Amino acid sequence: MGTITKALDLLSHFNSERGEIGLASFVRLSGGDKATVRRHLVELEKNGFIDKNPQTRGYHLGPAVLRLASVREKHFPVRTAVMPVVDAMAADLEELVHASLLQGHVMSPVYHADTLRHGLRVIFDEAEMLPLHATSSGLAMMAFGPESVLDRAIAGGLSSYAPNTVIAQSDILHLISRFRTRGYSFSDGYFTKDVISFGMPFFGPGGDAIGTLAVPFPRSRYTADLAARVLVALRDGCRRITQSCGGTVPEALDAMWDRLPDTVTEIDIEGPVS
């Protein structure tokens, strides 16, 4: 790992549970030696990426990340394109809807909405990364994103997140090929037990899939009718976001999407891999 990656990797330890991290915790989390970690923290602080709490002496993320996020949105307003679409989908479906962007070998959530109509809800944490092979978001990216995403995703050992997580390479490839003939992905409890989720990709100006929309809901609410409504909403949403981003949906995928929801009756949610 290069010096820069080691330093940037320190930032990855901040998440929704961990907003402030002290030197000792950084040393423990990163496995680096104390002097090096301290030197990296000093440089990150000097550049506004972290701030020191003068009372606890712990570090939290600095204002530089807000400025960079704002500059990115100004030029490449994915979040701005995504927000109204996700809001409208959630209002229509009355289920949780979330959007994520590909970031290296994980999906990074950018926005979610939930009308909170149901007493039984899937809880979504925007600050958490989503593993590619275990979520409908990630699987949609593996199926419809650049081929290198799939190659990289299955190259390493695959972690299990729930009893149904598919971790054998051959099983993942089987799933991906099914998704490619359907134009969407699903997760049947791969990430969270008893949660079904459907996913679809949206495309950026470079022609590649840059992110995905997903709709997870409790398995107990699954009906063919809900699945059909979810898939049509995902398709319309991904088309709208793709258009706002100046991208294009690949022709073959677009043709599959045109046939929705007639093809939905064939959906066979059947556990890990049949």
Next chain:
Amino acid sequence: MGTITKALDLLSHFNSERGEIGLASFVRLSGGDKATVRRHLVELEKNGFIDKNPQTRGYHLGPAVLRLASVREKHFPVRTAVMPVVDAMAADLEELVHASLLQGHVMSPVYHADTLRHGLRVIFDEAEMLPLHATSSGLAMMAFGPESVLDRAIAGGLSSYAPNTVIAQSDILHLISRFRTRGYSFSDGYFTKDVISFGMPFFGPGGDAIGTLAVPFPRSRYTADLAARVLVALRDGCRRITQSCGGTVPEALDAMWDRLPDTVTEIDIEGPVS
């Protein structure tokens, strides 16, 4: 400059005018050698801080900055605390209102609002950094922030941004001491010709000023009445944000604020330094 700072500094070249930067431009902007810059870009890309546009081969800011901004907001929701306050102030004053956070030796804008009522408007760019010594935001931070901010701000050579910019160290110190007896800062064309701006600080849980609110407007609209309304709105806004952030306004400053707007009739906007 350390390796990490050199790499992170590459990110600082992105701004509202420059959303995509190619290798050659990075080399020119950073003054580094091509092989080093390329190596740094590869590491930044690997960590999701930049993305390569496959068609132009230029780089833009990556999704990692969105995730980090979202994690920061979750734990330290300054932007969330600032937005409704700034919106309400802009609606009330019918002038541009903006909020910025201290980031090293500049102020980094986080939010702004303008009801766009006037044909003559101050144009504000949220993606630009504000110099400390030449803006009411920065001067408020120098006057009411940690002493080290003032020391660092006047240590180097000070750039001029407009005919009125105060650049002599002794003049700046004179201004700062005036602001400290008033409980607010102003800029009389220091950053933009013919623009007057008032600024005040808000405080974080650590007890230090962490950011500032400012209201800039054309000099031609200046009246003692508008100034009074602006200062009262700034005071109320900074108190609300400080409270939302779990901070406290220092006692002496709070007492000065209590006396507003009665002390406003003494405002003497008089050009650079009298």
